[in-house]
Amino acid sequence: MRCQNLTEFGKPLTGETRPDMTVSGTEVLLKVTASGVCHSDLHIREGCYNLGHGQTLSFGDRGMKLPLVMGHEPAGRVIDAGPDAGDIDTSKDYVVYPWQGCGECHQCKLERENYCSAPRYLGMFVDGGYADLLKIPHPKYLFDIGDIAPELAAPLACSGLTTFSALKKVEDTIKIAPVVIIGAGGLGLMAIGLVKAMGGLPPVVVDIDPAKREAAVAAGASHAVDGAAEDAVAQVQAAVGGPALAVVDLVGAEPTASLAFDAVGKGGKIVIVGLFGGAAPWALPLIPVKALTIMGSYVGTLQEFSELMDLVAQGKVPVLPTQTHDLEQAENVLNQLEKGEIVGRAVLTP
Ligand SMILES: [Zn+2]
Ligand SMILES: [Zn+2]
Missing domain, CATH: 3.90.180.10 (Medium-chain alcohol dehydrogenases, catalytic domain)
Incomplete structure (x- = not known):
């Protein structure tokens, strides 16, 4: 061999x-x-x-x-x-x-x-x-x-299974409120298609790259927000129609973890999938106050x-x-x- x-x-x-x-x-x-x-x-x-x-x-x-x-x-x-x-x-x-x-x-x-x-x-x-x-x-x-x-x-x-398993973890809300997907690379585009296959609302996608945002909208995202914009959190929440119930972070970097944390509302879930690296910047008291679930998803x-x-x-x-x-x-x-x-x-x- x-x-x-x-x-x-x-x-x-x-x-x-x-x-x-x-x-x-x-x-x-x-x-x-x-x-x-x-x-x-x-x-x-x-x-x-x-x-x-x-x-x-x-x-x-x-x-x-x-x-x-x-x-x-x-x-x-x-x-x-x-x-x-x-x-x-x-x-x-x-x-x-x-x-x-x-x-x-x-x-x-x-x-x-x-x-x-x-x-x-x-x-x-x-x-x-x-x-x-x-x-x-x-x-x-x-x-x-x-x-x-x-x-x-x-x-x-x-890539397919990783995205699917992450979405399964927030499957309970994707038909009620659009899931927020951070990262519109290969996994992000896969996620947009899977959300549709699972019967969810068109997702809100975040990416700092304009070409990837365009691709996300073409693939079926309802909105594509520039994660580097000063008002990115407000834009995400406006697109969702309120604080997010579910965010899937396909990047896993400090800025995306921050954005996910700020965009999600009470009882919300953050699923971290990406392995870009870094450390969490979160204020601990807000985890109980918002009753957040922060979970990892591995394949x-x-x-x-x-x-x-x-x-x-x-x-x-x-x-x-x-x-x-x-x-x-x-x-x-x-x-x-x-x-x-x-x-x-x-x-x-x-
Ligand atoms: Zn792999
Ligand atoms: Zn074993």
């Missing part, structure tokens, strides 16, 4: 050829047809997140072991399976749920593998999709992509992925534009992503 390997944090990926893998038990071997390149792959390559206050969170300390084949947005075809894997249709293309857990811990027993205390996330804790072959422990992680091209389906495993559960793929099968989810690149270009693609030179999602094809 061919793979792109991270051997040292902060260093370029290196191409490698390894012996082909074999399967046993319930294991399934896939020929990778597409593998999305995600922003978090940049953090993995770097080896840490910025936590603000001059601190970082190191992936090495979190149990990430090198060498590692990154890639947590894989799609592929089944080419082999162990004797206990059951019947699998080998003529179909699948996208793989990558947020796999140990199956034993409290979180896994609650069917929240994505919060597992001994995670086996593909491309983070076990080898992932920057390769031409991928082995997974069980066919329950496979989802039929129907007629969608693998390079369009692959990013659903991370999504297997059940949520199943619900998302049902919406996809019904044609309700707009897929993001993608650019495909050869697997061997992984390092270049990451560098382009870092410089903001990738339009839409980048996908590697082996």
Whole structure:
């Protein structure tokens, strides 16, 4: 098999050829047809997140072991399976749920593998999709992509699921008051489409980039507010028709966290998804006074992925534009992503 390997944090990926893998038990071997390149792959390559206050969170300390084949947005075809894997249709293309857990811990027993205390996330804790072959422990992680091209389906495993799970956390209010979405990049555009698919009101979108605001309105946002405007909070609240009930922050920077906190009203929810970095600037007494819920959302559960793929099968989810690149270009693609030179999602094809 061919793979792109991270051997040292902060260093370029290196191409490698390894012996082909074999399967046993319930294991399934896939020929990778597409593998999305995600922003978090940049953090993995770097080896840490910025936590603000001059601190970082190191992936090495979190149990990430090198060498590692990154890639947590894989799609592929089944080419082999162990004797206990059951019947699998080998003529179909699948996208793989990558947020796999140990199956034993409290979180896994609650069917929240994505919060597992001994995670086996593909491309983070076990080898992932920057390769031409991928082995997974069980066919329950496979989802039929129907007629969608693998390079369009692959990013659903991370960007699609992340956005969907965040919106599920505020699903109770999106039909009553427009949800506010901060950040109109790829995730933001995905969120606008998902809100519609979930039956919500057209959302209010915030972004500092005029081109992205325009794209948000074209995608179905009711209003697009410049987050850098002095009266941004007032503009958001005017667009919502009152203090916001739900804000999804897809950026996760200090200015966006501030804006979210000021825009939301009593009983409101702030869901932080973005990992830009920094520290929270909030006045603590206002959290009880406004009875706020401030929650994080990290990817999504297997059940949520199943619900998302049902919406996809019904044609309700707009897929993001993608650019495909050869697997061997992984390092270049990451560098382009870092410089903001990738339009839409980048996908590697082996
Ligand atoms: Zn990702
Ligand atoms: Zn677990």
